[in-house]
Amino acid sequence: MVARRRIIAGNWKMYKTVPEALALVEELKGLVAEMRDIDILVCPPFTALYPVKEALRGSNIELGAQNLFWEEEGAFTGEVSPTMLKSLGCSYVIIGHSERRKYFGETDKDVNRKIKSAMVNGLIPIVCVGESIEEREAGKTEELIRRQVVGAMEGVKTTGAADIVVAYEPIWAIGTGRAATGEDANKVARLIRQTLAEVFNERIAQEIRIQYGGSVKPQNVAEFLEQPEIDGALVGGASLDAETFYKICQGAAGGVE
Numbered sequence: 456m457v458a459r460r461r462i463i464a465g466n467w468k469m470y471k472t473v474p475e476a477l478a479l480v481e482e483l484k485g486l487v488a489e490m491r492d493i494d495i496l497v498c499p500p501f502t503a504l505y506p507v508k509e510a511l512r513g514s515n516i517e518l519g520a521q522n523l524f525w526e527e528e529g530a531f532t533g534e535v536s537p538t539m540l541k542s543l544g545c546s547y548v549i550i551g552h553s554e555r556r557k558y559f560g561e562t563d564k565d566v567n568r569k570i571k572s573a574m575v576n577g578l579i580p581i582v583c584v585g586e587s588i589e590e591r592e593a594g595k596t597e598e599l600i601r602r603q604v605v606g607a608m609e610g611v612k613t614t615g616a617a618d619i620v621v622a623y624e625p626i627w628a629i630g631t632g633r634a635a636t637g638e639d640a641n642k643v644a645r646l647i648r649q650t651l652a653e654v655f656n657e658r659i660a661q662e663i664r665i666q667y668g669g670s671v672k673p674q675n676v677a678e679f680l681e682q683p684e685i686d687g688a689l690v691g692g693a694s695l696d697a698e699t700f701y702k703i704c705q706g707a708a709g710g711v712e
């Protein structure tokens with residue numbers, strides 16, 4: 456069995472002005488300063504990435520973006536490239552979040568291009584997959600998740616693939632207060648890992664970290680992290696408050712064997 460290091464990420468979505476973002480990380484970095492056994496990262500909106508990076512200098516919190524465009528530069532008004540994100544100190548980038556798929560029409564093909572571009576440019580992709588309530592009720596969860604994982608990873612080189620993070624985020628659990636059960640989330644995480652083993656190989660699949668996301672709170676984080684296939688959490692609403700996000704990190708760090 457491979458020991459996978461736990462990873463807790465805060466997806467701030469379209470929240471926090473620069474002053475608000477700075478207030479949050481100033482408080483957070485003090486709270487988590489002693490936590491060395493888990494990876495902690497925040498994913499602010501583009502506008503706050505640089506000031507947040509400056510504020511995080513010397514801290515144990517890493518930086519991620521919430522999206523990118525796959526070209527490195529060019530006439531693509533309004534887009535942000537992987538090179539730009541890398542140069543300002545991002546280590547991670549969230550790709551294919553359900554909100555991007557739903558509101559901005561991102562397809563599995565787009566997700567695939569973005570993953571490849573992120574990897575070429577030294578960014579670790581956090582690839583989001585997850586079913587809607589209709590898909591779940593129609594018994595289509597497995598088929599959909601497999602399609603999303605295969606589509607996302609098509610043609611992705613094995614070099615560096617072990618660093619990829621996959622976030623299982625059932626759409627019906629996002630922002631609803633209705634989290635999946637640990638057991639259900641673990642079943643899907645297992646399916647994701649099996650699919651990754653088919654796409655890459657068993658060794659890489661064992662190294663890839665899988666997060667759960669969707670109404671994660673200090674009160675339920677342990678239920679997810681005690682599952683054998685779940686290695687972390689992608690936290691939305693509860694990452695917007697330093698104390699609450701800290702408690703989630705504590706829940707994750709406390710469970711380390």
Ligand code: 13P
Binds near residue numbers: 668669671692
């Ligand atoms: P919530 O934690 O607010 O449910 O959001 C989850 C999410 O979408 C993280 O990417």
